Amino acid sequence: MSPLRSSEWFQGDDEVAVLHRVAVRAAGLVLDPSEARPVIGIANSASDLNPCNLPLTALASVVADGVRAAGGIPMVFGVMSLGEDLMKPSAMLYRNLLSIEVEEYLRSYPLDGVVLLANCDKSVPGAIMGAVSADLPTLVVTAGARPVAEFKGRRVGTGTDLWRAWDDHRSGVISDEEWNAFEACLACGVGSCNTMGTASSMAIVTELLGLALPGSATIPADDPARAASARAAGERIVAMVSDDVRPSAILDDRAFRNAVVGLHAVGGSTNVVLHLLAIAGRTGASLTLDDVGRLGRGVPVVADVEPSGTYLIQEFDEAGGVPALVRELAACFELDAPTASGRTWQEESADAWSTGPAILGRAVPLASDGAFAVLRGSLAPGGALLKTSAASGELFSHRGPALVFRSYAEMRERIDDPALPVTADTVLVLSGAGPVAVPGMPEWGQIPIPTRLAAEGVRDMVRITDARMSGTSYGTCVLHVAPEAGVGGPLALVEDGDPIVLDVAAGTLDLDVADAELARRRAAWTPPVSPHLRGWPALYQKHVTQADLGCDLDFLRGTTAQERRFVPPVIGRS
Numbered sequence: 393m394s395p396l397r398s399s400e401w402f403q404g405d406d407e408v409a410v411l412h413r414v415a416v417r418a419a420g421l422v423l424d425p426s427e428a429r430p431v432i433g434i435a436n437s438a439s440d441l442n443p444c445n446l447p448l449t450a451l452a453s454v455v456a457d458g459v460r461a462a463g464g465i466p467m468v469f470g471v472m473s474l475g476e477d478l479m480k481p482s483a484m485l486y487r488n489l490l491s492i493e494v495e496e497y498l499r500s501y502p503l504d505g506v507v508l509l510a511n512c513d514k515s516v517p518g519a520i521m522g523a524v525s526a527d528l529p530t531l532v533v534t535a536g537a538r539p540v541a542e543f544k545g546r547r548v549g550t551g552t553d554l555w556r557a558w559d560d561h562r563s564g565v566i567s568d569e570e571w572n573a574f575e576a577c578l579a580c581g582v583g584s585c586n587t588m589g590t591a592s593s594m595a596i597v598t599e600l601l602g603l604a605l606p607g608s609a610t611i612p613a614d615d616p617a618r619a620a621s622a623r624a625a626g627e628r629i630v631a632m633v634s635d636d637v638r639p640s641a642i643l644d645d646r647a648f649r650n651a652v653v654g655l656h657a658v659g660g661s662t663n664v665v666l667h668l669l670a671i672a673g674r675t676g677a678s679l680t681l682d683d684v685g686r687l688g689r690g691v692p693v694v695a696d697v698e699p700s701g702t703y704l705i706q707e708f709d710e711a712g713g714v715p716a717l718v719r720e721l722a723a724c725f726e727l728d729a730p731t732a733s734g735r736t737w738q739e740e741s742a743d744a745w746s747t748g749p750a751i752l753g754r755a756v757p758l759a760s761d762g763a764f765a766v767l768r769g770s771l772a773p774g775g776a777l778l779k780t781s782a783a784s785g786e787l788f789s790h791r792g793p794a795l796v797f798r799s800y801a802e803m804r805e806r807i808d809d810p811a812l813p814v815t816a817d818t819v820l821v822l823s824g825a826g827p828v829a830v831p832g833m834p835e836w837g838q839i840p841i842p843t844r845l846a847a848e849g850v851r852d853m854v855r856i857t858d859a860r861m862s863g864t865s866y867g868t869c870v871l872h873v874a875p876e877a878g879v880g881g882p883l884a885l886v887e888d889g890d891p892i893v894l895d896v897a898a899g900t901l902d903l904d905v906a907d908a909e910l911a912r913r914r915a916a917w918t919p920p921v922s923p924h925l926r927g928w929p930a931l932y933q934k935h936v937t938q939a940d941l942g943c944d945l946d947f948l949r950g951t952t953a954q955e956r957r958f959v960p961p962v963i964g965r966s
């Protein structure tokens with residue numbers, strides 16, 4: 393075992409080492425200066441403000457037990473909790489702030505490794521981004537999906553079924569009484585959304601990256617196996633410190649390719665594409681937005697889970713979870729890549745046959761060519777993303793006139809207007825909702841079907857935006873258009889009636905307006921004035937990258953070893 397980083401704080405007999413040992417003795421921990429033991433940080437993002445992360449409160453002590461059993465010293469510390477539902481304008485605004493917090497905790501304290509306790513959508517990628525930049529041995533423990541609600545004898549998936557019910561309520565299919573009863577049944581317990589939303593997709597991708605123990609990603613929050621897995625993570629991180637297994641040794645191009653293939657195969661959240669690009673931007677990996685589209689070709693979407701399919705995460709876990717997915721699609725994954733257990737995916741998936749209906753056979757998938765299409769063209773020169781597995785195939789080749797909403801507030805105000813000039817062929821455009829504009833690129837991209845059309849039975853339309861959408865959402869929503877309108881991207885120039893052409897097979901998204909007219913509009917365009925003059929939102933707006941780079945801050949990315957260099961603190965008297 394190489395010398396422990398924490399020994400620089402705790403070993404020795406000078407006044408500085410004594411000061412440090414006294415600091416932990418005050419908390420009841422007596423360190424033997426002659427015996428160095430790994431100090432493991434347990435970064436806990438549990439919070440009453442975030443019900444998705446609440447189960448982490450109990451899991452923290454279980455992880456600590458595992459650390460102690462393996463001979464390590466657990467140190468639990470709290471980090472900010474990013475709750476998707478309650479944080480406004482979006483938890484995404486704070487993902488990068490969490491990453492900074494985690495990185496700086498790891499830089500400044502005497503830690504040899506870290507277990508990241510996170511669950512809700514942005515908590516997991518934010519914590520990973522920070523730990524990857526610090527490059528200390530790292531494991532992620534998630535909390536699992538919440539129990540399943542039932543309404544009128546039918547299982548209700550988080551998010552997806554709410555959006556469907558809302559459309560039905562607005563169009564009169566669901567009465568006020570039914571709507572109220574539906575609300576009452578939705579609060580069914582703590583844990584993450586139980587559809588293939590961002591949290592579950594991100595947990596699956598984290599396991600595929602090699603940052604969470606195999607089989608752990610989809611264990612439900614109320615399953616005792618969740619605690620057993622957390623204890624195993626506590627034991628494993630001590631061994632990882634002994635063997636000096638750092639993220640930089642795990643997160644190579646293979647790991648990212650496996651993660652992207654897995655994201656396609658489960659019909660995962662579009663948000664995770666942003667997170668993978670952001671994590672890759674903290675490493676030497678070469679992943680690009682175009683790779684995300686390319687790697688999906690020929691990948692069967694076999695997870696029959698909402699919103700692309702029928703079942704919920706509980707059934708996906710019963711079918712064998714990620715190891716069974718890898719076994720089913722062995723030809724699509726790079727099986728020599730390491731898992732967090734230290735074994736390869738070949739070894740971890742060898743006996744993991746899928747055993748339930750939520751993982752389909754590769755011969756009978758939901759879709760055969762991946763779950764996402766990356767689009768480029770005159771309307772999205774920096775790229776855009778469509779979740780094809782949850783969209784309507786009949787709209788994949790579409791030409792229609794634009795109806796433009798320049799803000800979320802305008803869209804909400806007008807969408808139910810019976811006089812709104814729309815037909816089913818109209819392309820709804822929401823601009824001014826990108827990473828810089830709001831800021832944080834909220835999940836506003838599933839623009840509701842205008843009430844008049846919904847009442848006529850229209851259930852999907854082409855929608856285009858520089859915003860994101862929830863992983864639980866669905867529909868032919870072209871998202872993450874880059875560059876966004878707020879920085880002068882072409883989306884800012886679209887006017888009502890402009891023809892927009894979507895061709896998914898060709899991978900294109902175009903605005904069919906003459907160059908001279910666009911030049912005239914550009915000359916008249918003025919950038920929006922931000923109300924944020926101070927604090928985090930102002931810093932974020934100044935430095936956030938566009939969606940094709942994952943919306944990280946420019947000064948946090950680092951693709952060369954020099955840019956990624958972790959500068960340790962000077963250890964002396966404070």
Ligand code: FES
Pocket residue numbers: 444475476477511512513583584585589591
């Ligand atoms: Fe937290 Fe879905 S809102 S996981």
